[in-house]
Amino acid sequence: MTIKKKKKRKFIFIVGGVMSSVGKGVTSSSISSILKARGYKTTNVKCDMYINLDAGTIRPTEHGEVFVGEDGIESDQDLGNYERFTGNVMASENYITTGQVYNEVIQRERNLFYAGEDVEVVPDIPNEIIRRIKVAATKDDAEITVVEFGGTVGEYQVLLFLEAARMMKLKNPNDITFVLVSYLPVPAHIGEMKTKPTQHAARTLNSAGIQADFIIARGVHKIDTPRRERLATFCNIAPDHAISAPDVSSIYEVPLILEEEKMSTKLLKKLELKPRKNDMTKWRNLVKRINCCTKEVTIGIVGKYFGTGEFTLADSYISVIEAIKHGSWMNNIKPILKWVDSEEFEKHPEKLKNLKQYDGIIVPGGFGTRGIEGIIKTIQYVRENKIPYLGLCYGMQLACVEFARNVMKKTSAHTVEIDEETEYPIIIVNPSQKKNIKTQQYGATMRLGAYTAILKEGSTVQKIYGKTKISERHRHRYEYNNAYREEMEKKGLEVVGVNPESNLVEIIELKNHPFFIGTQFHPEFKSQPMQPHPLFCEFVKIIVKQKK
Numbered sequence: 001m002t003i004k005k006k007k008k009r010k011f012i013f014i015v016g017g018v019m020s021s022v023g024k025g026v027t028s029s030s031i032s033s034i035l036k037a038r039g040y041k042t043t044n045v046k047c048d049m050y051i052n053l054d055a056g057t058i059r060p061t062e063h064g065e066v067f068v069g070e071d072g073i074e075s076d077q078d079l080g081n082y083e084r085f086t087g088n089v090m091a092s093e094n095y096i097t098t099g100q101v102y103n104e105v106i107q108r109e110r111n112l113f114y115a116g117e118d119v120e121v122v123p124d125i126p127n128e129i130i131r132r133i134k135v136a137a138t139k140d141d142a143e144i145t146v147v148e149f150g151g152t153v154g155e156y157q158v159l160l161f162l163e164a165a166r167m168m169k170l171k172n173p174n175d176i177t178f179v180l181v182s183y184l185p186v187p188a189h190i191g192e193m194k195t196k197p198t199q200h201a202a203r204t205l206n207s208a209g210i211q212a213d214f215i216i217a218r219g220v221h222k223i224d225t226p227r228r229e230r231l232a233t234f235c236n237i238a239p240d241h242a243i244s245a246p247d248v249s250s251i252y253e254v255p256l257i258l259e260e261e262k263m264s265t266k267l268l269k270k271l272e273l274k275p276r277k278n279d280m281t282k283w284r285n286l287v288k289r290i291n292c293c294t295k296e297v298t299i300g301i302v303g304k305y306f307g308t309g310e311f312t313l314a315d316s317y318i319s320v321i322e323a324i325k326h327g328s329w330m331n332n333i334k335p336i337l338k339w340v341d342s343e344e345f346e347k348h349p350e351k352l353k354n355l356k357q358y359d360g361i362i363v364p365g366g367f368g369t370r371g372i373e374g375i376i377k378t379i380q381y382v383r384e385n386k387i388p389y390l391g392l393c394y395g396m397q398l399a400c401v402e403f404a405r406n407v408m409k410k411t412s413a414h415t416v417e418i419d420e421e422t423e424y425p426i427i428i429v430n431p432s433q434k435k436n437i438k439t440q441q442y443g444a445t446m447r448l449g450a451y452t453a454i455l456k457e458g459s460t461v462q463k464i465y466g467k468t469k470i471s472e473r474h475r476h477r478y479e480y481n482n483a484y485r486e487e488m489e490k491k492g493l494e495v496v497g498v499n500p501e502s503n504l505v506e507i508i509e510l511k512n513h514p515f516f517i518g519t520q521f522h523p524e525f526k527s528q529p530m531q532p533h534p535l536f537c538e539f540v541k542i543i544v545k546q547k548k
């Protein structure tokens with residue numbers, strides 16, 4: 001009898017030091033992508049420290065965008081970066097939270113899984129973390145799994161995750177490596193890059209029983225030799241394991257930056273894996289193309305999650321922003337994105353004419369009442385003034401409401417999300433959703449993940465996609481009301497994509513307009529730099545044509 005040898009799987013743990021938001025997600029994605037370019041099968045896992053079971057109930061301004069995976073997981077925005085950098089498809093298994101871990105352990109205890117033993121935080125919680133990480137590696141049949149821990153070392157809530165990683169390393173020392181992504185500040189009054197905070201972070205990691213093998217030195221500049229040596233001496237790593245990662249103009253340069261320092265070769269050596277061919281051609285071509293784009297178009301993003309400053313904005317809509325960039329670069333265009341707060345138009349309708357300065361307008365997804373009348377006014381303006389328009393989810397629903405009000409003359413038309421009693425419910429709630437709302441079952445109960453749509457033969461969207469059967473990702477509770485379809489189509493707003501099983505409307509387009517398309521789904525989640533989404537490509541293409 002031949003015994004099948006168990007597949008050896010390797011794991012790279014990415015932890016943060018000094019402060020968060022310095023690019024751990026992009027580093028994890030880039031590491032996965034450079035190892036993939038070496039011919040290794042990789043996957044990524046994000047561990048979030050929250051008690052939340054998923055990111056679905058977290059405010060975007062607090063946590064960034066809620067990214068939706070193929071199977072409907074509502075996850076941290078980092079999973080979006082993993083997909084964009086690697087082309088790998090992320091699902092529930094690739095996203096782990098403290099809440100999931102405890103939930104599972106408690107459920108098992110109720111099912112007598114622990115056979116009368118008392119259930120302890122250690123080792124039962126780290127063991128469940130390990131089990132989940134391995135499930136993800138197995139699901140994706142990955143030779144190398146890159147596991148990112150949210151937050152920074154030294155935070156109380158990351159301890160059990162560090163403990164899990166330490167236990168894995170103890171068992172299989174050659175299969176695990178640790179990468180500390182740390183920030184080297186340059187205080188203005190000194191003008192010199194400081195390594196001390198990173199030294200403290202490395203020590204904090206030591207106190208959890210973990211030695212960093214690599215340090216990604218994030219900062220405004222490259223690290224010089226003295227600093228490299230200091231990191232080596234005081235953080236106990238090889239000097240060539242201090243990897244310089246200075247700020248770059250595009251995140252898609254990061255894989256190349258890491259490879260300049262031979263990161264993939266060093267990681268493979270550390271993990272005792274054979275080096276395979278290295279092909280970074282497509283990354284080099286991408287960066288070359290990005291840097292060649294000088295011609296600009298200005299796109300306005302009209303929404304309401306604009307309360308807490310520029311920084312938050314970019315995070316709340318990261319997939320939309322990236323998709324616009326991907327589509328623009330494909331057209332050799334550099335997009336200039338402007339944030340437009342829809343509430344402004346409610347207070348000052350005369351400002352609507354300022355929308356003329358934008359070459360195209362996007363209304364992204366959203367929820368609730370605030371800023372909605374301003375969005376509807378915006379859509380009326382772009383429809384009447386023939387400004388290219390792309391409405392994503394809420395942006396599609398509100399386009400239908402606007403059309404009903406101003407073209408079909410049903411002035412009180414609305415979505416029942418805002419006005420339950422409206423005389424003309426253009427957007428309604430699915431019967432299955434009614435119970436969820438009534439019983440406040442809000443977590444993971446929306447229409448989530450990938451659904452098929454059949455596109456209307458000869459429609460603009462069918463030509464754009466170049467096929468009639470598509471699959472796109474969803475995240476919404478409300479739907480187009482088919483009762484108004486006939487009347488709406490007669491007046492020019494056509495349904496051009498429908499789900500074959502449920503007959504739910506998935507895409508609309510307006511006749512006699514250069515570009516006016518609304519999608520019930522979120523095309524932005526599937527756009528990748530190497531494979532931009534066709535809707536975003538065409539949107540920019542039409543904008544460029546209009547501009548001429």
Ligand code: GLN
Pocket residue numbers: 364365366367368392393394395397417475476477478479
């Ligand atoms: N609020 C709308 C709904 O739940 C749209 C959601 C969205 O834009 N993602 O249907």
